[in-house]
Amino acid sequence: MSRPGEELLSQALAGDTAAFGALVRSHQRAVYSLALRMLSDPQQAEDLAQEVFLRLYRNLSSVGSVAHLSFWLRKVTLNGAIDRLRRERRYQAVPLEQAEDISGDTADTDPLLERRLRSLLRQLAPAPRAVLLLRYQEDLDPTEIARTLGMSINTVKSHLKRSLALLRERIGEIA
């Protein structure tokens, strides 16, 4: 049974490595998935995600609560990914990798469409891509997205509107 988040955080702050490990386990899916869908490369995503948690370890005292921890992790992950993408001046992403197939398929999924959506998402520029991930992977509302990415709410809404329209158009072309 997992210990409640706040308790884990306090113990990790007190130097309990096992508690920190449990914190990593409970947040690694979100951090890794954000990194993966931004960078489109499992190795780079793993590298970035590990760096994020290392940075968390060094700066744990600046994280006040579990809620702030999630915010901190998303922000640092996305900033790190956007920095890497800008350094490499790549806006396009890489389809057809292993990562495509990892989401578990269930009876009511459409794997082909979902794969296509992930591929189309990776063709977006970093900023709108980050907005879509926070909205549909992390389930944040526009206000929280704006806060995480340091954008205005209007910019977030504009990114959402334009990106969804583009995806709709592309999916419609293929359908």
Add this chain to the structure above:
Amino acid sequence: MRSFVKLFTAAALAASMLFTRVALAAPPGALQLPEFGSLADKAVQAVDITLDGALLNLASGFLDTKKPEDAAAKDVIRGLQGIYVRSYTFDKDFVYPQADVDLVRKQLGAPGWQKLVMTRDNREHSKVDIYVCVNGGRSCGLAIIASEPREFTIVNIVGSIDLQKLHTLEGKFGIPRMSLDEKK
């Protein structure tokens, strides 16, 4: 003596210019692509890929032939000298330099290029041109130029592109069966 030096210098200069001209001459099947870098900031999506022979070799070494897409890709790129893609999508109509795209299209009128497919949709203002380069009875390249009001894509594959192999990519990259009866 001085006139000998002058003559020698002139000859050396002419030889180096000739060499440069030869070295810089594009191989058959290669298109001269304009610099579109400044469009990336205006574009909603930008794809800019330049894979010359060395990079294609490097990529080939990292293709996992156990995966169908990788195996198919490895087969297709055998014998290729380069793959170049420029694809930009915008959120307004005709903000990209159509003249630059048309200049690339004009290159397909040069000897060696044969039209495979030309489609025009006047209602949607879209055009797709697919050309194959043939040199000495062998294919030496493929060019796709697709333009719509808010997007243009240029694909140039240089080298001996096997249309039959392109045919076998069906289902792996969403390539449908193409008629191998070339439309001229």
Add this chain to the structure above:
Amino acid sequence: MSDDLEKRLRAALRPVDPGESFTRGVLERIGSEQAQPRWGTRRTRLRWVSAALAASILLAGVVAHQWQAQRTRRGLDARRQLLEALTVTSHKLDIAYRVVNDQDDNTTASDPDDRT
């Protein structure tokens, strides 16, 4: 359609677990950050000097390894670009194919007076 697209997006973006080895990797990196050499007795210092000497020999191996890692990164990047290029190519061929097919369908079903 909008709700359906959003539903499909959520399904497509279900988080992915990097696995238990990920957590181990993080903790190992933390462990190696925490390890600090201690300067004390002469014997300890001598021990650290020899260790440093051995480390510099290892450094050559590490540099070679980093070069290999860099090459691997470049190679994987080239592979990604290649697959992306082939995807774009296939997408455009697909569009042309569909337009041609539609035209063929219209031609076969069309007015016999069609001049094209």
